[in-house]
Amino acid sequence: MxxxxxxxxxxxxxxxxxxxxxxxxxxxxxxxxxxxxxxxxxxxxxxxxxxxxxxxxxxxxxxxxxxxxxxxxxxxxxxSPGLDRRFFSTAQMRDYVGRKMTARAYEPIEGRRKFTGELTGCEGDAFTLDIDGEPVSLAWTDVKEVRLVHEF
CATH class of the missing domain: 3.30.300.70 (RimP-like superfamily, N-terminal)
Structure with missing residues (x-):
């Protein structure tokens, strides 16, 4: 490999x-x-x-x-990773379930590259965001960057 x-x-x-x-x-x-x-x-x-x-x-x-x-x-x-920390694996994201995230995809997925929503789960090398009540699953290999959205 x-x-x-x-x-x-x-x-x-x-x-x-x-x-x-x-x-x-x-x-x-x-x-x-x-x-x-x-x-x-x-x-x-x-x-x-x-x-x-x-x-x-x-x-x-x-x-x-x-x-x-x-x-x-x-x-x-x-x-430090800061308040709007970037994630380097889905394993790091597990402690942030329930928090808002922004993911940017390499290529458009269903016509979009940017996804912002609440992290509802991580499974293996994929994670799910709740975007306006709709669950959207994204594969880690499809995303360029995932960041925590810091809400004051």
């Missing part, structure tokens, strides 16, 4: 993050021009402080230099 660059990087970085007492929430590694931006999202039981982000950034930065897995120039950013 072929692994993506992000999956390989996640496996390398996870032990470093967990060694600080944090959880690796997710990671993105888009390329911007000739430079790659490595964004690591960390979480902790009591949230994440700026000092904790700096500590993780320092440790992961050192490890990435030693391992030399990223070709060319890159920027490393470390932050």
């Amino acid at each position: 072929h692994r993506t660059f992000e999956e390989t990087l996640t496996e390398l970085i996870r032990p470093e993050v967990e060694g600080t007492g944090c959880v690796l929430w997710g990671l993105t590694a888009p390329t911007k021009g000739k430079k790659r931006i490595i964004r690591i999202y960390i979480d902790g039981e009591d949230g994440v402080s700026i000092d904790r982000c700096a500590e993780v950034s320092r440790l992961v930065g050192l490890m990435l230099e030693v391992e030399d897995v990223i070709p060319g120039a890159y920027t490393l950013e470390v932050s």
Whole structure:
């Protein structure tokens, strides 16, 4: 099975993050021009402080230099997932049943790409949103991004 660059990087970085007492929430590694931006999202039981982000950034930065897995120039950013957190798996979504989510699909599904509704369940690699009283099931592989909608 072929692994993506992000999956390989996640496996390398996870032990470093967990060694600080944090959880690796997710990671993105888009390329911007000739430079790659490595964004690591960390979480902790009591949230994440700026000092904790700096500590993780320092440790992961050192490890990435030693391992030399990223070709060319890159920027490393470390932050908390935030109030409108992005999800990186359906397993992460399970604790958020009953909350409002927005999912964006790669390709239109029944004429739409954007779905916003209440998360009613997660099963395997699919999840269901209640959109205006209609259940809509989406496969994880069909969605580009799923985020929590923070309601004040």
